[in-house]
Amino acid sequence: DGGITQSPKYLFRKEGQNVTLSCEQNLNHDAMYWYRQDPGQGLRLIYYSHIVNDFQKGDIAEGYSVSREKKESFPLTVTSAQKNPTAFYLCASRPGTGGRETQYFGPGTRLLVL
Amino acid sequence: QKEVEQDPGPLSVPEGAIVSLNCTYSNSAFQYFMWYRQYSRKGPELLMYTYSSGNKEDGRFTAQVDKSSKYISLFIRDSQPSDSATYLCAMTPRAQKLVFGQGTRLTINP
Numbered sequence: 526d527g528g529i530t531q532s533p534k535y536l537f538r539k540e541g542q543n544v545t546l547s548c549e550q551n552l553n554h555d556a557m558y559w560y561r562q563d564p565g566q567g568l569r570l571i572y573y574s575h576i577v578n579d580f581q582k583g584d585i586a587e588g589y590s591v592s593r594e595k596k597e598s599f600p601l602t603v604t605s606a607q608k609n610p611t612a613f614y615l616c617a618s619r620p621g622t623g624g625r626e627t628q629y630f631g632p633g634t635r636l637l638v639l
Numbered sequence: 640q641k642e643v644e645q646d647p648g649p650l651s652v653p654e655g656a657i658v659s660l661n662c663t664y665s666n667s668a669f670q671y672f673m674w675y676r677q678y679s680r681k682g683p684e685l686l687m688y689t690y691s692s693g694n695k696e697d698g699r700f701t702a703q704v705d706k707s708s709k710y711i712s713l714f715i716r717d718s719q720p721s722d723s724a725t726y727l728c729a730m731t732p733r734a735q736k737l738v739f740g741q742g743t744r745l746t747i748n749p
Contacts, residue, residue, distance in 0.1 A: 529682075558736070565647060567727060567739040568683075583736065615682055626671040626731050630682035 528552065529631035531616050536636045538603065538610060546601045546634045548616030555621030557599035558628060561585060562613040571614075574599055575621070603636065611638050642666050645728055645740030654749050658715040662728035662740045665709065669730040669738075672704050674713045677725045677742070686726075687713065718747045 529550045538544045548557065556575045560568040570583030574593040588607025593599055603610045613635050617628040645662045652658055660674075671690055675683035687702040689695045689711075695702045701714040711730070715722055728740040 531682075565741070567643075567645075567741045568737075570736055573736060613680075626733065626737075627673055627685050627688050628729075628737055629685065630675075632682045633680070635680070 529616060529618055529629060531614075531631040531634050533634060534632070536634055537639050538636060539639050541605045543602055543604050544636070546603070546614055546616075546636070548599045548601065548631060550597055550599075550616075550618045550631075552618060552620075552629070553596070554618035554629075555596070556619040556628075557593070558617040558619070559583075559589070559591065559599070559601045560615045560617065562615060562633075568615065571601065610636055612636060640665065642738050643728065643730060643740045646743055647741050649744040649746060651746045651748060652718060654718060654720060654747055656718050656747075658718050658722070658745060658747075660713040660715075660726050660728075660743050660745070662711050662730075663709055664711075664730060664738075666730075666732070666738075667706075667709065668732040670733055671731050672702070672711050673729040673737070674700075674702055675727040675729060677727060679724075683727055720747045720749050723747045 532547045558573045559571040572591040574580035590602045615633045616631040619628045643664045674687040676686045677683040692704045692706045699716045703712040723746045725742045725744045727742045729737045731737050
């Protein structure tokens with residue numbers, strides 16, 4: 526059953542703590558993306574990666590970090606430098622060169638600050 | 640000014656009505672246009688995908704792109720309560736990051 530999985534569904538962060546959100550895809554897609562969604566707002570791009578071992582900052586990268594060591598995995602770390610981390614985080618993937626320009630989304634992780 | 644403008648609503652219509660959702664954009668380089676549907680606390684799911692100008696129909700859904708006016712629309716015929724969701728438009732020039740609208744929250748009343 527192909528798709529994108531994100532875990533956990535809910536995540537709680539304490540002050541000064543780094544937390545990591547997991548994103549895995551078995552679609553054999555080349556490109557992967559992380560978005561943040563706040564209530565009543567559209568999606569804002571945090572980081573993206575078009576190929577293994579390479580990633581680029583999006584529009585709101587400050588306070589976040591990523592890695593892309595495997596094609597199927599693109600974890601996002603929310604660091605203590607991110608002062609307002611409460612949001613809904615969405616991971617997406619895209620087939621890559623020659624594929625449609627669409628992105629396919631995972632179910633999301635809701636991050637809350639204790 | 641945002642690259643993509645979308646009325647956030649909320650929009651509330653009776654069951655069976657025709658729904659019209661719209662986005663305007665400023666970047667004439669956009670060529671690929673998408674509509675996503677997002678249920679509460681879920682990830683967006685792709686609904687319609689259109690390249691360049693024209694119409695595309697899929698069941699009760701029709702997507703229209705008018706590049707001369709920089710305006711895209713999504714029509715829902717015979718709307719159902721299960722269509723209640725937030726609808727996001729998205730677009731891109733090519734092989735670049737998607738630019739999303741704010742999303743329109745739609746409620747279909749039985």
